[in-house]
Amino acid sequence: MKTLIANALVVPMTKEGYSLRADIGIDGKHIAFVGRADASFQPDRVIDASSFLAMPALVNAHTHLSMGLMRNYKDDMPTLQEWLAEIFPVEDLLDERDILFASRLGIMESIQSGVTTVADMYFNQHSTAKAILEGGIRASIGITLFGDLNQSKERVKKSEALLKGFRNQPDRRIQFDYAPHAIYTCPEETYRYAHALAKDHGVILHTHLSETRKEVEDSISTFGDTPLSYLSRLGCLGDIKTLLAHCVHLTDEELIILKDLDATIVHNPSSNTKLSSGLAPISKFLEHGVQVALGTDGASSNNNLNMFEEMHIASLIGRVYTPTNTKLTPYQVLSMATTNGAKALGLEARIGRLEAGMEADILLLDLKKSHLTPLNDPFSALVYAAQASDVDTLFCQGRMLMQKRKILTLREEDVLKDANSCWAEVLARKRGEQNG
Ligand SMILES: [Zn+2]
Structure with missing residues (x-):
């Protein structure tokens, strides 16, 4: 299948400030060219993109897809810890069917x-x-470790057995990583085990880190160290690629430690503000050469998975919270949501930029909107003005997942109905537990 995206305003994310009016050729799963189509490219399908902006599809580098079930539930708890105390008992009630419906959502x-x-x-x-295979997107799926070493080993064993059939997919849309939840739910032995697994398999270690002041204070009183220093001292951050979600409260010493690591901080500004966790000094991280990606966190602490909104919030916060007197630029924020996210997951040779040879993960944004008129600067428009609902068409590996806002891989009505009925059942189970 060959597709020609004709005459788009292309933001390829290959260099700062660069955009061009061009055609994009998709041949199978890959981008054949970004430029002017010549007669040798015979498309099966042509999309008139003269009123569209084409850019790399976005990477949400830290989320919990299934927490959408708990959207707008137990909101506005004073702290992360008090919120988790409400959420963990509900999560214990979720079974594999609930997670399937929630993941589809x-x-x-x-x-x-x-x-x-x-x-x-x-x-x-x-x-x-x-659900990822059904929906047509890609994922790095964390094999979650939670609790002491025995509990975590049991979880990993069970997960590995159930995931066997999902390894080695021919189109490589799914990869796995090891994800110890946090230092307040996983002891030292669990982190050491997760690190050994990640190292043995050559995969990422994904964890929550330094999210709240309380986590930092407890870490100092329990381990005699701040969270990142503690994990670094254990040797759990070296020799592997790591994905460190939040990192709101890092010390200057920890920033120096990060320099020698293959680590990406995932900025989650909605969740960090909604849970009153704090503001991460992103411009300072970038000045220190730390790589930063962007994520929504779960929809119960956000309360959506809207990466355009996340870029907007990151941009706004990055203009006022400037401990080193530098402000985040639109290009930096767009990079966090595209190229940096791809690099964080080891996918930088495949996605994150629009260039010949890359896999065709492309979003087409409809520019015929009052809030995008006149466009002037496309980079500013994307982070300050664009809405998720402006995304008209989405490709993953050359396959069209959405066209004219209609999703082609999932039945939208069924997904919503299933999520609602599933959540009603979960609440009934919860009431049953309380009464029993
Ligand atoms: Zn999270």
Whole structure:
């Protein structure tokens, strides 16, 4: 299948400030060219993109797709810890069917906001993997470790067995990583085990880190060290690629440690503000040469998976919270949501830029909108003005997942109905537990 995206305003994310009016040829799963189509390219399908902006599809580098079930539930708890105390007992009630329905919901929302790649961390990962294949997007799925070493080993063993059929997919849309939840739920032995697994398999270690002041204070009193220093001292951050979600409260010493690591901080500005966790000094991280990607976190602490909104919030916060007197630029924020996210997941040779030879993960944004007129600067427009609902068409590996806002891989009505009925059942189970 050959597709010609004709005459788009292309933001290829190959260099700062660069955009061009061009055609994009897609041949199978890959981008054949970005430029002017010549007669040798015979497309099966032509999309008139003269009123569209084409850019790399977005990477949500830290999320929990299935937490959409708990959207707008137990909101506005004073702290992360008090919120988790409400959420953990509900999560214990979720079974593999719930996770399948919830994952479909999260994938649908992701597609609608132009996302084709997510780094997910949750339970019953085989259900999420099934939904990822159905929805047509890609994922780095975290095999979650939670609790002491025995509990974590048991979880990993169970997950690995259930995920067997999802390994080595021919189109390589799913990869796995190891995801110890956080230092306040996983002891030292669990982190050492997760690190050994990640190293042995040559995959990423994905964890929550330094999210709140309380986490930092407890870490100092329990381990005699701040969270990142503690994990570094254990040797759990070296020799592997790591994905460190939040990192709101890093010390200057920890920033120096990060320099020698293959680590990406995932900025989650909505979740960090909604849970009153704090503001991460992103411009300072970038000045220190630390790589930063962007994520929504789960929809119950956000409360959506809208990466355009996340870029907007990151941009706005990055203009006022400037501890080193530098402000985040639109291009930096767009990079976090595209090229940096791809690099964080080891996918930089495949996605994140629009160039010949890259896999065709492309979003087409409809520019015929009052809030995008006149356009002037496309980079500014994308982070300050664009809405997720402006995403008209989305490709992943050359396959069209959404066209004219209609999702082609999932039945939208069914996904919504299933999520509602599933959540009603979960609440009934919860009431049953309380009464019994
Ligand atoms: Zn999270």
